[in-house]
Amino acid sequence: MDQNQETCVVMVPFIAQGHLNQLIHLSRLIAAYNLPVHFVCAASNTRQAKLRVHCWDPLSASNIQFHEFPIPSFSNDPPEPNATLRFPNHLMPSFTAIMHLREPFLKLISDLSTKMKRIVIVHDYLMSSIVQDYVSVPNAEVYMFQSCSAFTAFWYHWEETQTLKLDHETELMRTKIPTLEGCFSNEFIELLNSEDSCFKNISSGTLYDTSKVFEAKYLELLKHEEVTSGTTKNWAIGPFNPVTMIHHKSSGNEYVKLFDWLDKQEPNSVIYVSFGTTVTLTDEEVREIAAGLEESGHKFIWVVREADKADIFYGDGGRRVELPEGYEERVESSGVGVVLRGWAPQLEILKHPSTGGFVSHCGWNSCMEGITMGVPIATWPMHSDQPRNATLIKEVLGTGIDAREWGRRDEKVAAAMVAEAVRRLMASEEGCLVRKKAAELGVAVRQSVEEGGVMRKELDEFIDHITRQ
Incomplete structure (x- = not known):
């Protein structure tokens, strides 16, 4: 032509x-x-x-x-x-x-x-x-x-x-x-x-x-x-x-270690926790989430990072999100969880058969990636379109539960709330039904x-x- x-x-x-x-x-x-x-x-x-x-x-x-x-x-x-x-x-x-x-x-x-x-x-x-x-x-x-x-x-x-x-x-x-x-x-x-x-x-x-x-x-x-x-x-x-991996898993020692750990876990046994690129948690929220994930009794991957600055390449990395003393070493050595500090290979994590749940802020990218990979979502909206995306996930698709309701956004985060949400998604009858719907929808979307x-x-x-x- x-x-x-x-x-x-x-x-x-x-x-x-x-x-x-x-x-x-x-x-x-x-x-x-x-x-x-x-x-x-x-x-x-x-x-x-x-x-x-x-x-x-x-x-x-x-x-x-x-x-x-x-x-x-x-x-x-x-x-x-x-x-x-x-x-x-x-x-x-x-x-x-x-x-x-x-x-x-x-x-x-x-x-x-x-x-x-x-x-x-x-x-x-x-x-x-x-x-x-x-x-x-x-x-x-x-x-x-x-x-x-x-x-x-x-x-x-x-x-x-x-x-x-x-x-x-x-x-x-x-x-x-x-x-x-x-x-x-x-x-x-x-x-x-x-x-x-x-x-x-x-x-x-x-x-x-x-x-x-x-x-x-x-x-x-x-x-x-x-x-x-x-x-x-x-x-x-x-x-x-x-919807399928176009090249091999992300390289680098941290990612190799992450996927080696995931490969050893049971199917649908790990919950992935990430709040996206625009959410900054307070020190108190970080402590409560950390405690709640441990108390839940379920394996987890938690992306712990500060929100993006306007120019992510300019200046230093900014505030380092501080976890309780010894937390990262303890959960890693016990095999309970993995803490990621950098940019997470989210699609690859969600696609992995060991990943059985996703605690998410419900940004639309994360929603679509969770839906595509057939992973149920515990919704924790923070701003923008996220509260309504969470409603779509829970009320229309039936592929998620509340981790934190939008109407309770001003209440303090408590470890018990986090632990309960993880247990509901990962181990309850309700969670099993949601997971089944999410898996079926994921197959249909991939097809x-x-x-x-x-x-x-x-x-x-x-x-x-x-x-x-």
């Missing part, structure tokens, strides 16, 4: 880790169709995305080109563990700085437009203001990526419009939806509102990192919300993350990516649409 007849895809991610991760995985899926992909971001965030992506090497994909544009300097303050609001407001200076990509983005797509028949822009919802000038490029079209579940996206939109009449089942679910109180900072809400105003009338459709296997109802409901301003087209092409599966059909349809003659 003549170069001037080709389609290229320009990926524009938001810079929070959970957003970066999804669109770098989507880049791999689209590049597999022999389409050139241009990944547009700030230099340090592109480096972050490539460093942390699981189970494949971004440098091995010759048709993914990374564009690392400079942005203004910004403050790189550490997270505040004792903040009354869990939302990572210390990242806001970087969220503001990334908005300076508007001009270099336009220059890039203008240059590409002279070489390609069609420029397909896939942008994070939170980058709407960056891509709005695409209208000046006649052969460019834009698609919005929604980084949360279809369930969460629907309720956000419905609460704004309340025009769609809900059926009985959905009306009952509405009574279980957590409010947005405590989810976002005022500064971030201003950013959301600003991006929402830029988003109006610009999109040709919406992409979701989810699956019709378990969110068909809410994807259909979203069409009635006219989220993309007059078009009802959406594509559910998740999971974006690999959906195979030839003829519902995810593969959605992805094929999207590719056919953007490469149409």
Whole structure:
């Protein structure tokens, strides 16, 4: 095919880790169709995305080109563990700085437009203001990526419009939806509102990192919300993350030791505990979780790390999360557990047959990875879309239990609460039922990516649409 007849895809991610991760995985899926992909971001965030992506090497994909544009300097303050609001407001200076990509983005797509028949822009919802000038490029079209579940996206939109009449089942679910109180900072809400105003009338459709296997109802409901301003087209092409390991287990002595330990455990006997990249625990919470995990009587892997700073490569590592004296050595020597201090190979841990549960903050990446690998989740939401993702896991899918209810977020964490949640998930009749549902759903989702599966059909349809003659 003549170069001037080709389609290229320009990926524009938001810079929070959970957003970066999804669109770098989507880049791999689209590049597999022999389409050139241009990944547009700030230099340090592109480096972050490539460093942390699981189970494949971004440098091995010759048709993914990374564009690392400079942005203004910004403050790189550490997270505040004792903040009354869990939302990572210390990242806001970087969220503001990334908005300076508007001009270099336009220059890039203008240059590409002279070489390609069609420029397909896939942008994070939170980058709407960056891509709005695409209208000046006649052969460019834009698609919005929604980084949360279809369930969460629907309720956000419905609460704004309340025009769609809900059926009985959905009306009952509405009574279980957590409010947005405590989810976002005022500064971030201003950013959301600003991006929402830029988003109006610009999109040709919406992409979701989810699956019709378990969110068909809410994807259909979203069409009635006219989220993309007059078009009802959406594509559910998740999971974006690999469902089989694309290369061998992560290297390094710590990881070799970790998987040697996991290999020795009984199937479904280990609970994995991780609160993501934006959560900072207080010293008291760390002590109580540590005690609770020991008291539970179950084997565990616990990722103990400070929340990301805005630039993870700048300055020292910040506050070291302190565990009770001798704790790490004691649980390791007794074989009870493993404490990970660095970046954890989460997909590989969740895929391992010894992993039988996941205590999670319910960020959408973690939810999708847990769902994909068939692992039940003890939900512990902290901010943003996490409370509503937790509701999806527990109330709609039936693949999780509460570790800490969102409505009790202001109560002190107690070791007994942690131990009880672990026991419920790992050893109770309720936990067995949840695990069975999670395993069955995991099989269905993994099958959906195979030839003829519902995810593969959605992805094929999207590719056919953007490469149409």
